[in-house]
Amino acid sequence: MPIHNLEVAQKFNKLANLLEIQGANPFRIRAYRNAARVIDSLSKDIADMIAEKEDLTELPGIGEDLAEKIKTIIKTGELPLLKQVEKRIPSVLSELLEVEGLGPMRVKMLYKNLKIKSIEDLKTAIKKGRVRKLAGFGEKTEKKILQGITHRYEYAKRNRLADTFSIVDSLIRHLKRDKTVKQVECAGSFRRRKETVGDLDILATAEDGKKTVEHFIKFEEIAEIISRGPTRSTVRLRSGIQVDLRVVPETSYGSALLYFTGSKEHNIAIRKIAVQKKLKINEYGVFKGKKQIAGKTEEDVYRQINLPYIAPELREDRGEIQAAQKKQLPQLITLESIRGDLHCHTSATDGNADLAAMAKAAEELGYTYLAITDHSQRMSMTHGFDKKAILAQIKAIDKLNEKMKKLVILKSIEMDILEDGSLDLPDEVLKELDLTVCSIHSKFNLPQKKQTERLIRAMDNIYFTILAHPTGRLINQREAYAINIEQVMQAAKERGCILEVNAQPDRLDLNDIYCKMAKEMGIKLAINTDAHSVSQLDYMKFGVFQARRGWLEKSDVINTLPLQALKKLFKR
């Protein structure tokens, strides 16, 4: 049974939590958390790295000790130190740290004095009024903890990025109604375009922060005001989303934006560089001694530590700072460079607009090509195409293409990959198409080896062009099916197959880490909407966001090419 990166990361995180409750050296705790994060965002299985005798201490934040611990976990599935610590601090205490308002000190107090181990214990103790009697606790703290327990279940899920766009829009419009507010922007993971967003972090500049906060808390969607001070406030909206507002003077806007955009890890890394240069960076600016020397724009702040501007999507401390120092940052792809969409459906199968409507909409977006990719026969519930139906659609497209002025409709199909890796329609039909978009819609639970072989065998077919939603995951709903992603990518590279970045808000598949991995392996990608309606063609921006987070440039993405160059790529 192979041990996955996630499990190694979870063990380190748990150990960090327990050590924190125990009162260990905070920097040692940070080292474990940092290692967990680094391992979790690796594009490669750490077990494979060990098998290939790679030096784990080359990884940032991994030294001799942690490298040994990782090897032990991979070999035995256990972390002896964690077992040892669990003897003194029950493992379940880790879960108490997830409650809003509870940190390591309070969890320790609750355990030592009241023997509280679980959330259930905690609820009972609060009901009996025992918690408020502890030193440092009071009635209000008790109430807050109780609320934290409720919120833990209600608001545990992070929101899909696309779902937060309209909320952010109404928040910003509300703040702008206050005429003393000058600049407003939503920072945080929203600005980094992370596929899911937890809290919303709003930054504003104004002369009088107190007045701005007063205006902010009048926002009609607010359910609860959690805190309010002269420069910041935290509220919870009726939708459950927490919003943090921060107000700073204009001279600090850049450094505050940087700080509030994060990621936390990116901030720590750049503040460290500042310390080396005898400077201090905080949300108010860059300081030399007590004197502010920069802070109005993000560019100013980066310049002070000899770095070029780093796009928000890259700010994860996953190598962007090192790349910036070497002047090797990618020129990230933009929405404007997309020339067409290579995956969409019509009402002939499960879409809700017909061929002409989809083509017209794509033309209005300024596209020069659009591939129509209705389902194949295996997808019977969508009225998937058999041989006769696809030949009829080819005819219809030929006819419509004669009338189109600026747009060429490409003939294609979303071909089901069957359990044995064969394709759902014979080659004699596939050769009539410009390209194929192939994907898995059944048998998600095959063992990893079989699922990997299934995909590779499908790619053996010379009419296979694009692997659509390559991992099959659905955000907050379904895990990816088990495949060896490195082997699949290697096979795609050898056969000249393209991988998709599917822009549907609940797919965003490939994810950011796999995008970067594909790019590093020299594989080309296509960003497609998989639109089932005219309006869904606008999902393209979400695909581009994910691609940017995956360091993709225009040259990595095939649907930035002019039609002639694109067609050459389709020929294998």
Next chain:
DNA sequence: GCCGTTTTCGGCCCGACTGTTTTCAGTCG
């Protein structure tokens, strides 16, 4: 526990708000 243009020891990012205190610890981002 990691790390090194202050290099094998001694540092490790920085500040706001709340509640329980009566000057600050704890938590959060």
